[in-house]
Amino acid sequence: MFWPKLNQHKISQRVFSALGNNANYRTENILGLPATYLDDQIFYDDAPFLKDAPFLSSMIANPNHIGCHTLLAEGEPMFKGTQDIERELIRICACEILGAEPEQYDGYVASGGTEANIEAMWIYRNMYITEYGATLDEIAIVCSEDTHYSIHKASDLLSIPVIVAEVDKEHRNILLPPLEKRLLAAKTKGIKYFIGVANMATTMFGSVDDPDQFASLFSTLKLNFRLHADGAYGGFIYPFTNPSNNLSFKNPHISSISLDAHKMLQAPYGTGIFLARKNLMSYVQTDEASYVKGTDYTLCGSRSGANAICTWMILHTYGSSGWMVKIHDLNDKTASLCARLDEMNIRYFRNPFINIVTIKSTYITPQLASKYFLVPDNHTQQPEWYKLIMMPHVKQGILDNFINELHHQQYAS
Numbered sequence: 001m002f003w004p005k006l007n008q009h010k011i012s013q014r015v016f017s018a019l020g021n022n023a024n025y026r027t028e029n030i031l032g033l034p035a036t037y038l039d040d041q042i043f044y045d046d047a048p049f050l051k052d053a054p055f056l057s058s059m060i061a062n063p064n065h066i067g068c069h070t071l072l073a074e075g076e077p078m079f080k081g082t083q084d085i086e087r088e089l090i091r092i093c094a095c096e097i098l099g100a101e102p103e104q105y106d107g108y109v110a111s112g113g114t115e116a117n118i119e120a121m122w123i124y125r126n127m128y129i130t131e132y133g134a135t136l137d138e139i140a141i142v143c144s145e146d147t148h149y150s151i152h153k154a155s156d157l158l159s160i161p162v163i164v165a166e167v168d169k170e171h172r173n174i175l176l177p178p179l180e181k182r183l184l185a186a187k188t189k190g191i192k193y194f195i196g197v198a199n200m201a202t203t204m205f206g207s208v209d210d211p212d213q214f215a216s217l218f219s220t221l222k223l224n225f226r227l228h229a230d231g232a233y234g235g236f237i238y239p240f241t242n243p244s245n246n247l248s249f250k251n252p253h254i255s256s257i258s259l260d261a262h263k264m265l266q267a268p269y270g271t272g273i274f275l276a277r278k279n280l281m282s283y284v285q286t287d288e289a290s291y292v293k294g295t296d297y298t299l300c301g302s303r304s305g306a307n308a309i310c311t312w313m314i315l316h317t318y319g320s321s322g323w324m325v326k327i328h329d330l331n332d333k334t335a336s337l338c339a340r341l342d343e344m345n346i347r348y349f350r351n352p353f354i355n356i357v358t359i360k361s362t363y364i365t366p367q368l369a370s371k372y373f374l375v376p377d378n379h380t381q382q383p384e385w386y387k388l389i390m391m392p393h394v395k396q397g398i399l400d401n402f403i404n405e406l407h408h409q410q411y412a413s
Contacts, residue, residue: 006316015054019054019082022078025061036062038059038062043059055306055310062304064302065086065109066302067295067296068294068297070105070107071281085312086305092315098249104277108297108298109261109272109273110273111303112232112271112272113233113259113260114150114232117150117232118158119298123276124255124283125139134193136160137190139160141162141195142165142183142196143164144167144209145166146202147199167207172349183217192223194223196215196218197228197229198214198229199230201234205356206351206355208238208354211227211229227253228254229248233356234354236264236265237264237327237354255280256280259272259274261273265315274298284298284299331390334350337399337403340403347363355389357387375388388402
């Protein structure tokens with residue numbers, strides 16, 4: 001796992017060079033695009049600070065990265081310079097972080113993990129229809145009850161049902177015997193094709209699914225299946241903290257992975273990443289987008305190249321070694337918090353490789369939850385759990401205050 005750390009001069013040089021290889025709305029005869037730079041009555045491009053601000057400059061230049069640029073040597077020629085940066089970013093995520101073989105992956109910078117998850121479900125649904133003649137009532141998604149709601153959005157949008165697997169309420173692992181019964185019942189009802197979703201850290205608990213358990217159960221029941229890994233939360237953490245990570249392209253059962261750069265990577269919101277093995281994107285090619293060079297394969301269509309540039313800048317500011325240090329520091333701080341909870345005999349759930357701690361609600365008063373912005377597992381009824389997340393803005397003093405108040409509250413009760 002390696003990509004280089006670059007100093008700010010080299011990062012700026014690379015980004016401004018890429019912008020220079022894009023078409024320039026200000027200097028070239030561009031008549032055919034329904035696009036331009038950001039409105040210069042509001043976002044003027046001659047501000048002196050912009051010469052040292054490559055991301056803000058890319059926002060103002062407003063490159064459109066429509067399409068999937070790992071599929072073609074060249075996409076829309078208007079933005080070829082910054083498309084190269086997106087290709088570099090996708091290579092780092094697919095190969096360096098998630099173990100794909102060179103040139104054996106595709107991907108793009110999406111609007112977030114929700115879009116990336118829906119893209120995966122869309123691909124597999126269409127693959128089953130195209131390759132096997134499947135009907136919608138013969139296809140189902142399989143996921144745990146802790147899975148992100150985007151999977152249920154996909155179910156609604158794509159008109160395919162979800163089979164929800166129960167989890168152990170304390171350890172959050174999927175209970176296989178009940179899932180086997182549900183799969184057999186689905187098979188009896190005529191469902192033949194399955195899309196499994198394995199979580200690389202669930203949103204509420206940070207729990208991690210074992211994709212090999214999914215694969216073993218599907219295989220034992222002789223079910224046709226594909227597996228998607230939802231790494232929208234854990235994708236920039238888990239591969240760095242767990243050397244034995246099996247939610248990667250090194251695992252032959254995993255065909256696609258979603259990431260969110262706007263969580264741990266601290267990119268602007270609206271920055272997700274979709275990754276897939278080669279020869280899958282074609283199932284969602286939109287031939288009707290004939291005016292786009294290479295047509296389109298994405299759910300969102302037009303998208304900001306600035307998000308890809310920003311994410312590339314963040315990764316190269318740290319380099320792989322620096323990013324490893326940052327993530328391990330957060331994980332160590334999370335472990336220290338859990339040690340203090342253990343001393344107080346407070347029940348909680350935490351995957352040891354993830355920076356989420358979820359505490360049983362019996363230990364948390366509404367006042368404490370409100371003061372520290374703890375997130376409940378349910379806003380419509382009495383919550384069972386509250387979560388806190390060790391993000392970079394969480395300072396030790398805040399944690400100490402929280403622990404002290406939790407201790408006094410427990411002592412008073």
